[in-house]
Amino acid sequence: MASDLAAKAKEAFIDDHFELAVDFYSQAIAINPNIPDLFSDRAQANIKLKNFTEAVADANKAIGLDSSNPKAYLRKGMACFSLEEYHTAKTAFEAGSSLAPEDKRFTDWIEKCDKCITEENGELPTQSSDATPTNVVVPSSTTEDAEQVKDTSNEVITTTPKPKYRHEFYQKPEEVVVTIFAKGIPAGNVSVNYGEQILSVTIDVPGEDPYIFQPRLFGKIVPTKCKFEVLSTKVEIRLTKAESIHWTSLEFGQNSLVVQRSNVSTGNQRPTYPSSRPTRDWDKLEAQVKKEEKDEKLDGDAALNKFFRDIYKDADEDTRRAMRKSFVESNGTVLSTNWKEVGSKLVEGTPPEGMEMKKWEY
Known part of the structure; x- marks a missing residue:
């Protein structure tokens, strides 16, 4: 008991x-x-x-x-x-x-x-x-x-040696973006809380041990301006810095006593990706994440929506017009990319074999 x-x-x-x-x-x-x-x-x-x-x-x-x-x-x-x-x-x-x-x-x-x-x-x-x-x-x-x-001003708060999900971070002068690579997690199972210098993330999936990530951050943040988003392959957390200083690590440590101002460039400068492993190829990592998202196996409505988005994203304007018109007029049963074929006529619905179209009565 x-x-x-x-x-x-x-x-x-x-x-x-x-x-x-x-x-x-x-x-x-x-x-x-x-x-x-x-x-x-x-x-x-x-x-x-x-x-x-x-x-x-x-x-x-x-x-x-x-x-x-x-x-x-x-x-x-x-x-x-x-x-x-x-x-x-x-x-x-x-x-x-x-x-x-x-x-x-x-x-x-x-x-x-x-x-x-x-x-x-x-x-x-x-x-x-x-x-x-x-x-x-x-x-x-x-x-x-x-x-x-x-007093713990000189202590380092460490995380679990073998975490269930890996995480990375990069930063801009005004914010730090933390990414936790957790695939297929419902948004309702993710809880994120912010303190002045604490990030607390809990991913609680029924039937599994909860994943808890609670680092004491390198610098202070503005909790009211922080936000997070649960995506299909990751949880992306955006932390707004209280000061525009360069974080040499994500977590607090001895080097946190050294304040380094961020150099804000007037040009289109890419964000820096500091890490304890400076040789990491971050461009390769980004490409890997995109590939994982592209190769993600979906089914049902999710697969249909992804298929529609992928075609629509790279299409020209006539193709997009054809897709919108055919999809709407056919009540979602026809998807055409040929504007010359569907542009001048009403696209009739074509139900799957063994089914019939019925008009919705209000």
């Missing part, structure tokens, strides 16, 4: 066995994924393990299930604070404080956020011990809620 696993997880947490606690919570969530406390408690264990992006995702899930849960906002704020997402953290703490105004922890955290935001606005972050607190302790509370969050 989920309740038994949750009890075991709490015991493991109290004994400082945080990885075991996460494992028990995950098992409980697999049995019953609609209990918000399971996600907020797993977020707490992930914070202890310094899995801050995972903690943010868990807290967001808990809030989605129960927006009146102050504990979930506390965990989200703490994880975001550790990721130096001070504005997002402050928003979470303020939401939690409105739900539990008697809890002094929210007030203390809001003050810490204000202090860090002020320092951040004053100058660019530097590798100084005075930039952020080196050891922040949550105000005293119960054993379960007492958490200590250490």
Whole structure:
């Protein structure tokens, strides 16, 4: 039962066995994924393990299930604070404080956020011990809620060693485009969330383990201006940069402390494709993706629509006119490319063998 696993997880947490606690919570969530406390408690264990992006995702899930849960906002704020997402953290703490105004922890955290935001606005972050607190302790509370969050300004948040889907990125002076090569995924199974410096992508296909990609980004973005699109062979995510700086990598690391302004060309300059593997042939990769889209096996209406688009795309104007006229006048049963043949007459419908045309009565 989920309740038994949750009890075991709490015991493991109290004994400082945080990885075991996460494992028990995950098992409980697999049995019953609609209990918000399971996600907020797993977020707490992930914070202890310094899995801050995972903690943010868990807290967001808990809030989605129960927006009146102050504990979930506390965990989200703490994880975001550790990721130096001070504005997002402050928003979470303020939401939690409105739900539990008697809890002094929210007030203390809001003050810490204000202090860090002020320092951040004053100058660019530097590798100084005075930039952020080196050891922040949550105000005293119960054993379960007492958490200590250490500074992670010099840490690199890594992704799963063998991800289910590969991803690449390229950039322009004003935006970064992240591509996750996932073929045939319904749009409803893809969830994308944005933070000040966090990208959270979840692809949840029934019967399969969820794919989760949650990098801490090289630079800050403008969440309200970011967007994504689910295509037949990939998920394309467009991140609007907060500053026009050149990202030397997608994820935050030591080189994130070096600010490089993007050189904006007045001509038609192609976007650059930075990578940890500088010898990658990006033109070849782009051609490969286009070939995959072209060779994609479709059936039914999808195949018919693709066939129509491919012919129409490369046709001259007379051919396009013939295709439109014949298709519309025949109620979709005739598709002609000969304008001389169909241009001067009404195209009669030709139903498939064994079927008959009937006029629709309104």
